[in-house]
Amino acid sequence: MDVASTIPFELLVYLITGKVTAGVSYSLLGMLRLWRLRKVKNFFTRLEKDIRFSYFIIRCARLLAVTLFLVHCAGCLYYLLADRYPHQGKTWIGAVIPNFREAGLWIRYISSIYWSITTMTTVGYGDLHAVNTREMIFNIFYMLFNLGLTAYLIGNMTNLVVEGTRRTMEFRNSIQAASNFVCRNRLPPRLKEQILAYMCLRFRAESLNQQQLMDQLPKSIYKGICQHLFLPTVKQVYLFKGVSMETLLLLITRTKPEYIPPREDVIMQNEAPDDVYVVVSGEVEIIDCDNDKEQVLGTLGTGSIFGEISALCNRPQTHTFRTRTLSQLLRLKQSTLIEAMQTKHDDSIVIIRNFLQQQIELKDLCVEGLVGESDEGGEAGIPCNLLTVAATGNSCFLEELLKAGMDPDVGDSRGRTPLHIAASKGFEDCVLVLLKHACNIHIQDAEGNTPLWLAIKGKHHKIFNLLYHCACFSNPTTSGDLLCLAAKRNDLPAMKELLKHGLSIDSKNHEGLTALEVAMDLNHVDLVSFLVMNGANKGRGTPSGTTAETQAVFDEMMRKREVGHQIDVPGKTGDQSKAAPRGQEAVPRWERKYGPCPRVSIYRGHPLMRNPCSEAGRLINLPNRIEDLKDIMGKKFGVDVQGAMIVNDEGAEVDSIEVIRDNDKLYIVEIGNLQHLNADPTKLKRTKSLRSTWPI
Structure with missing residues (x-):
């Protein structure tokens, strides 16, 4: 019809016959040009949806064009009736212009248009009127009927016109509201383009998105529709290969189809995992964002899935996923996927195997x-x-x-x-x-x-504490094995970390060796020096592998480790060691009676309130009297010993020097510490209960 409406039939006849002919047949063929009015209608429809032009102006222009076209057609028909009537004077135009055929074309056209508009905009101009009473009564009821009929027709036509333009009007209103929002909040141009693109896409895809209709259907019908529309695509996804049909149908019925416009970010890098998307149609780009620089790593097509790595591993998104073209995606919630996997363990294993195999092939995992x-x-x-x-x-x-x-x-x-x-x-x-x-x-x-x-x-200190306390139940030599391993490998940083966690420096491994003995046997001089200066004891004879140099260093460290020397706590620096008081240089009565004087470690504060960051302790020779011990501890830590008490590492008070043994740990507790501990018994309770609540 488009081709036929553009053929000039009269011109073709003139070129063939050489004569200008006119007739009814040529007029009917010329009316085929009215078919081109569809193009005009589509043109105005596109202009109404184009956000670059004002909807009000386009709508007014369309109504004006329709009105002028109808007036023109009616004027042509009026003139055709007058021109074909045999009595020229008994026509509507002949009554005004007797010789209208001899008048100019412009005058005849203006007259026809005038009468056409008069007839359209009025109820008549008096050419027909009632003469007798019966005709008047009939015309009264007939005009009342026409009044109701006209109102009915106009009302229905108005509803049809309004309904036809309702979606366009709502679309334009949403565009205007979005534009005002962007201007009011001063959003960047890129966000403005994304908002307007989404509005336009939603308007174009409103007829395609039947989710609201599908939600009203029974579950069985809804499942059948989803199976018909999306099951072939979901079967292509690598993650669901080999999964049972029951699980696939469960996942499909929980998905939500969405249309995403081009250049739209579906998932952003470092975003929290929430949804998994399956590409039904269109293309999605994988983009790596680094310091405001974007690099396209690849493109996903139909049957691809993205967002599953973050959803399954429960970690932030590793890349940005942006649509390249208009795309239809199936959105699946992370919780729904995990729930489906927990429902059927066999399918869960299959999904895990597919996921890991894919990541290995992509070399995403080390x-x-x-x-x-x-x-x-x-x-x-x-x-x-x-x-x-x-x-x-x-x-x-x-x-x-x-x-x-x-x-x-x-x-x-x-x-x-x-x-x-x-x-x-x-x-x-x-x-x-x-x-x-x-x-x-x-x-x-x-x-x-x-x-x-x-x-x-x-x-990883939390993990070490967890494993250490579990290992101690099954292996009593765990601490000794760790310290000896650090000594064997001459790993001083690891040794410091182990001691920081409270491992005894003289712990023995499964062979009965201490860290100091292992270090001396392997001639690790620096480690020997560190262990000796931190209070390690030489349990038995010199190891067979010890060289003269190592033995000399050991002897030198033992001579330097005198009374009052400060103990180095890993991670906590203290003051330089000070010389022992002159009163302690004399050989005490204990050593004269029982042999070498025992050494004890003294600390400040209650043992249940200390932590690895507390003040470092001191290693001293045990004096003869408990009062002398208090005085030494008071001078070392600068505390008032009046009212203070000495306790052991279990919190029991020590009131006699005779109950103290070699290598004991003693604590001086001030009155303020006792009051604080009594005021917070929950802390004491939690501290004591730690030993009974280690995980097994």
């Missing part, structure tokens, strides 16, 4: 040493997945795998268990899950490292 001897493609590859889950820090997945019956002590090619990996990376939640499933704390990897050693080397 799994170079986590691959065991078994084949990854079969069931034997599951232990490798368990180690990989521990490497990601996903405690939820780790617990699901362990509940499925996997071995918590499985090792990789380097002998590392999941507990080794979790302890070295500082994943406390994973450590708790592994302990809950009775993993072995004492397993050593190929390099002889235990989870305890990896935790202290990584300075």
